[in-house]
Amino acid sequence: xxxxxxxxxxxxxxxxxxxxxxxxxxxxxxxxxxxxxxxxxxxxxxxxxxxxxxxxxxxxxxxxxxxxxxxxxxxxxxxxxxxxxxxxxxxxxxxxxxxxxxxxxxxxxxxxxxxxxxxxxxxxxxxxxxxxxxxxxxxxxxxxxxxxxxxxxxxxxxxxxxxxxxxxxxxxxxxxxxxxxxxxxxxxxxxxxxxx
Numbered sequence: 001x002x003x004x005x006x007x008x009x010x011x012x013x014x015x016x017x018x019x020x021x022x023x024x025x026x027x028x029x030x031x032x033x034x035x036x037x038x039x040x041x042x043x044x045x046x047x048x049x050x051x052x053x054x055x056x057x058x059x060x061x062x063x064x065x066x067x068x069x070x071x072x073x074x075x076x077x078x079x080x081x082x083x084x085x086x087x088x089x090x091x092x093x094x095x096x097x098x099x100x101x102x103x104x105x106x107x108x109x110x111x112x113x114x115x116x117x118x119x120x121x122x123x124x125x126x127x128x129x130x131x132x133x134x135x136x137x138x139x140x141x142x143x144x145x146x147x148x149x150x151x152x153x154x155x156x157x158x159x160x161x162x163x164x165x166x167x168x169x170x171x172x173x174x175x176x177x178x179x180x181x182x183x184x185x186x187x188x189x190x191x192x193x194x195x196x
Contacts, residue, residue, distance in 0.1 A: 001061045004052045012052075016045050019062070023069055026142050030073040032131055040072050047072075059156055062147065066157045070139055077135050122183065129179040137172035140165055 003011035023044055027037035047068050055064075130138060136158065143149045143157060151162040158165065 001048075001052075001055055001064075002057065004049070005055050012049060015048070015061075019065060020045070022147065023065070025146065026066065026069055026139070027073055029130060029142050030135060030138055031076060036076065040069075040076060043072055044068050060153065063149070063153050063156050066143060066147065066149075067159075070157050073139070074135065125180065125183055129176050132179060133172050133175055136160075137168050137175070140168040141172045144169060 001011075001015065004015065020041060024037050024041045027040050027044075028034055031037055031040070044065070048065065130141070133141065139158065140154055143154045149157070151165045154160075154165045155162045160168075
């Protein structure tokens with residue numbers, strides 16, 4: 001990035017090449033729309049290029065980059081919510097979540113876990129489960145698991161405290177465990193426990 005700051009366009013092309021897929025991946029997981037993710041990724045790199053003269057290496061480049069990603073994703077989510085509110089469309093999150101969980105619970109052909117894994121259906125189940133996380137939980141999880149950022153780096157990207165990041169990740173794990181547990185650890189139909 002320091003070379004980009006000095007006007008080296010080849011260095012900028014290298015940055016785009018190195019980070020483009022990662023940025024698109026995070027945006028896709030945040031927004032759930034591949035076209036929108038690609039459009040916003042272009043905006044991310046446009047902002048990086050426009051900000052090159054003012055860039056100061058106070059943190060890792062990836063932290064600075066994913067701060068831009070976070071800001072643009074949050075703006076897109078907020079704009080999407082405003083459009084829904086203005087047009088009166090959309091369901092409350094709880095009914096949407098229940099519908100997704102219900103759909104997942106009826107896996108195609110009554111698939112047992114071994115068949116789910118064999119057919120690759122577990123990947124779709126995980127994607128649907130990740131969609132149930134809040135945007136902040138989703139971003140924290142993506143940065144931690146796929147970008148291998150530590151709590152401090154994630155806190156810097158998200159403009160939160162390290163404790164808040166730990167809390168987001170803990171809550172995300174609970175949500176994912178609750179959704180995915182029936183697929184990973186199927187149990188026989190539960191019977192009511194007798195009162196002692």
